[in-house]
Amino acid sequence: MNIAITGGRLIDPANQVNGLLDLYLAAGKVVAVGASPAGFVADRTIDAGGCVVAPGLIDLQAHLREPGLTHKGTIASETAAAAAGGVTSLCCPPLTQPVLDTPAVARLVQDKAAAAGFARVLPLAALTRNLEGEQLSNMVSLREAGCVAFSNLGQWVGNTQTLLRCCEYAATHDLLLFVRAEERSLAGGCAHDGATAMRLGLDGISEAAETVEVARYLLMAEETGVRLHFGQLASQRSIAMLREAQARGLAVTADVAVHHLLLCDEDLDGFDSRYHLQPPLRSALDRAGLRDALASGVIGALCSDHQPHDAAAKAAPFAATATGMTGLETLLPLGLRLVEQGVLTLDELLQRLTAGPAAVLGLAQGQLAVGAEADICIFDPQREWLLSAQNLRSTGRNTPFMGQTLRGQVQATLLAGRVVFERG
C-alpha cells in the first residue's frame, strides 16, 4: 500500500533530520523523504499537520505477562497499548510462566505477537534455566529462535564463578546480556534506604544493592569481553562506574526507566503502593544524576519498564504489594516532560527512544532513511489529554500518573507501513 504522510515535522535523529518534510511509503518501507517519488500515487494520505513524525519508539523493557500471567495482561492487550503509545518494537523480559528459557516459549511469544500484529516483540531470554541463577540456558538455540539478548531479571547469579562462565560463554557467541543490577542479599527491602523509608518504617534497599552488582558485572565484562546492557539503572553512583568503563572502551550500554527521571523517594509519602517499584525510586540526587547521564548519553536509551498489574496486586499495605507500573502509553508524554523541564531537547529525547535503543540491540529499525522499514510514530507534542482508566488500552491501571493531564499524544502508529493505531 502506498502511503503519504504530509504536513508534519519529520524528526529522525539517526539521520540528523529535523524539518517539515513529507514521508512516502510503499510496500512497508520508506521510499522517499521530502519530495514525492516520480509516479507515486498514494492509496492513503495521512495529514500530519501540527504533528511530529518520528521513527516508531523502541522500548527495551515491557512486560507482556503472557504466557502464564494473563490476569495482568496479554500479548494482544499490551502490544495494543504499545501501538497506542507509539511503540513499534519492544523487548519482553523472561518472567513468564513458563519462563522464557526455551525456544518453544520464545516462538510462542513471537507467534502471538505476530498474530496480534500491533508491535514487533523482541524476546529477552532468561540467562539461567528457570530463573534459578545456576545453570546456563541454551543461549545459542534461544538466539536462533529469535531472542535478542539474555536477561538476568528475577535471577541473581550469586556464585561469581558461575557468573564468570555465563559471561565467557555469552562472549564466545557474541551474545548480549541485559543486566538488572540487583544484589539479592541487599535488595530485600521495598523502598530506597533514605529518610522517607526510615520515617515510614519501610525496609530500605541500599544503593549498594545496585552499585555492587554494577561493579561485579563491569569486572566480568573486562575479564571476558562480554557485551553488557544495564537495564533500568536507579542510582547515580552507578553512572560514574559506567562512564569510566565506556571511556576505557568496554562494550557497555544502559537504559533508565522514564519514571526514575521524574519521581523520587519523597513521593512514597502516604504509603501509596503505585510508587512501589523495583528498582525503587531513589533520592532527588539520584534522579538528578540519572538525568545528566541520559542527557550526556552515558545512558543511551529511555524505556518504560511497563508492568501492568491487576488491582488486587496493588491493594494491600505497601510492602505486601507487587512492584511496577503500567507505562507503555505514558512513555512518550512523560519523556516530553523532560523536554519541557530542559533536561533534553526534543531531538535528544527521540534519539533516546529510537536510534539509541536500536544501537543497543543492533537493530535496523529506529530510523527513517530511504529503504528503512516503515515503523512510524506520529504524535502531537502539544495535545493535552487526561490519563484515565477509559483511555488506557493496557489491562493495567497501576500508574501514579492516573488522573493527571499529560501533554503529547500519539495520533497514529504504523508498523511496516500498516496503520496499527489511529486516534479518533
Next chain:
Amino acid sequence: MNQSSYATQVQLNEQGQLRHFLTLEGLSRELLTEILNTADSFVDMSAQSVKKVPLLRGKTVVNLFFENSTRTRSTFELAAKRLSADVLNLDIKTSATSKGETLRDTLWNLEAMASDMFVVRHPDSGAAHFIAEHVTPGVAIINAGDGRHAHPTQAMLDMVTIRRHKGDFSRLKVAIVGDILHSRVARSQIHALNTLGAAEVRVVGPKTLLPKTIESLGVKVYYDLAAGLRDVDVIVMLRLQTERMASAFLPSQGEFYKLYGLSRERLAVAHPEAIVMHPGPINRGVEIESEVADGCQSMILKQVGYGVATRMAVMSMAMSGQTTQ
C-alpha cells in the same frame, strides 16, 4: 504530598478533631496535649471504685490483631470495656488470612458485622493507613502498631508518664536506647517529644541498629551509652529482639548488654532524678539490669497503668470525631 498533610487529611475531620489514630507525625501540640489531658482525667477516674463511663456504650470495638500481643490487646480490651463498649477480639493468625485471604477481603468480611471501631496491629508498615482508607466511613481505626512505622498509643502513654512524673517537656533531655531501626515505638516517641517541645531527644545504639537518616527526625545520635545518658532526665530502653543476633546486627546479647545495657553504673551518669521507662516486655540482663527495672527510678509498671487511661482517651476522642462529622 508530604506525610504531615497526608496524615492529618486521613486522621482529622473537618473540625480538626481526631477521627482515626494512625500516627503522631503531623499532629499538633494542641491535639497531643488534649490527648494527655483526657488521659490524665481517666487516670484519676481509675483510682475511684466505679471505673466505667458510658462514652462508648452501644458501640462495638473489634481488636484486630495480626501479630501476637497479650499485653497491648488486653489493655485495649480493658479500655474499651471501661468506656462501656462491646468488645470482640480477633486473633487473625488462626482465621482466614492464614488460608490466604487478603487484608482487604478480611476487612470487608468484618465490616459486614457492623463494628464502630477497629484496633489494628499488623506486621506491615502502613497497614493501619491502608485499613483507614478502605473502611466504611464512620468506622474509627486505632493503630496498635504497624510494622516499624508507628505505635502512637504507646508513645502517648509514655508522654503521659513523663508529664506526670517529670513535668514540663521543655526542660527535659530524653534518651531512647537500643534497636531504633526496627522500632515503631521509637519513631512515635520521637515525633511526640519533638512536637511537645522536649529540650533534647537522643538516640543511642550501635550503627547497625540506628538508621543512617535518623537525624532528619530531629534527634542527636550517640553510639556510646555513657555519653548518651549524661545528664538526661528520661531514659527509654527498647527491647532487643533475639532474632537480631541471627541476622548479624549484633554479635551477641552479652556484648550488647556490655555496651548498651542499663545497669546501675550506667544509670548513675544520668540526672539523679532521671526516670527509666520501657515499653515492655523487658529482657532482664539483655537491655536492662533487674535492679534497675525494679528500682525506684523505674516507671515500667506505672506505664502499664497509664496505658489503659491513654487508650480510653484516644478511643473516645476518635469515636467522637467520627460521629460529629
